[in-house]
Amino acid sequence: MKALVWHGKEDIRCDTVTDPEIQDARDAIIKVTSCAICGSDLHLFHNFIPGMLPGDIMGHETMGEVVEVGSGVDGKLKKGDRIVVPFTIICGECDQCKRGNFSVCETTNRKRHLADKAFGHATAGLFGYTHLTGGYPGGQAEYLRVPFADATHIKVPSGIPDEQLLFLSDIFPTGWQAAAQCDIEPTDTVAIWGCGPVGQMAIRSAVLLGTNQVIAIDCLPERLSMAEAGGATTINFETESVLERLNDLTDGRGPEKCIDCVGMESHVMASLPDTLLDRAKQMVMAESDRPHVLREMIYVCRPGGIISVPGVYSGLSDMLPMGAFMNKGLTMRTGQTHVNRWTDDLLHRIEEGEIDPSFVITHTVPLEQGPEMYQVFRDKRDSCVKVVLKP
């Protein structure tokens, strides 16, 4: 089969690989009908997250049709079922899964000894996202083996196009969780840094959760225009002062809720010296993340507020203003997404026509063009916001 394979920094190729096989009774194999490139795939493209090996198949936003099931799937899936695959692999049986903390499932990371060393405790296995999270082959391919398939799936009805359902795998629940863990009140202002695909979903989620005002911060006109279409007031950080504008828009109080949809690769600008220093340190491996957004959020957030971090961080961040964070009594909520905690509700909202997540797609291309699209997406060429690949 064809698959997008990581060969090294900035080197992803469309290789021919052997087809996946059932390895365990709880496995299923799906024929992929649609998959997407996620912003967090770019961290792997840049080799900023350790634990990738040449030959790893990329991709964790995938859906398709079940073509084979293991004997232990126990009637929960059958051939021909149409499923979206959540990017977090879950067993559904461990203590964390029972609590709904699916992204920290205690069973599915098959290389937990690596994650135990890196993070103290292993988290769930993820598709196509380094050997720290199990080294599972990803879904940017013609076929995908879904481990623990009896739990790791979202069954979806026929009659709704792939484009509306695909993002249940990651970015829609990720944006939703980012907003939900802000405990939004009707009087709140929610400020969202980064108007990439997750930022766009977080904007819509904040609106659907009833916030008073959403403020979106980015520098790319196409993304700001999409944010505005979703109901946000926008700030272009290249031409405006984020601090001044946020204070203006909140009568000097600061936003009650702040969401970081940027993560470890924040924009580097000469007018923001901390970003230059972070980049220099990242280059010589003295720091793994560029946490400018976290610093800014802690500084601007209203005392007593909540900071939500769906953006991916990989390791060590320097110069976080812990004094401001502590004295302002802020709360920070983070984590990979507990996808299956949210998807029943979100699927219902899609079916009801309350939201159509396909608005974010700007490019749809065959899988073979995937390597080129990684570059287009990274370089923000052709006003690219979200790429869907068709195997």
Next chain:
Amino acid sequence: MFHFSNIVRTKGDPKIVEGGPSLKRPVDQLARALGWFSIGLGVVELFAPRRVTETLGMEGHETMVRAFGVREIMAGIMSLSVEKNAGLWARVGGDGLDAAALLSGLTADNPKKGNIALALLAVGGIAMLDYRAAQDTKPRRPARDAPRKLYPNRSGFPKGIENARNAAKQIAAPDKA
């Protein structure tokens, strides 16, 4: 065909049968080679400056050679990073400094001036490669003033944004009560 990466695959996981084309260009390989060369030269300059100054007949300039070594290592690391273009331009600037330093040692009374001439020739050749690589690895991001598509009609709310807001208010009100 044998692929080294298949050795570390978990049994049953897909293995590469035939590699696809790489989008890496020859200039990317050149940038990588220059990056490693820069680090190698930098290490020599940093840890064996006397060997360098003796070869060039420029004894007494060891501190400058060490500083140049640090500069080479930094430029090399940058050239190997995602921002290779900045690293390569730093190398072009460094080549100018190297040439100026070598020219200052090219005096009639220097018994090793032949070595300096050779070093100048080498710096010239490397500078051409650095310049070529720097030119060809320019970031392909569109210019800030380049025309962009805008998406003012992509709300994501098929029933309209006001409907979404009102629905949220209706849900929030009983919750509050």
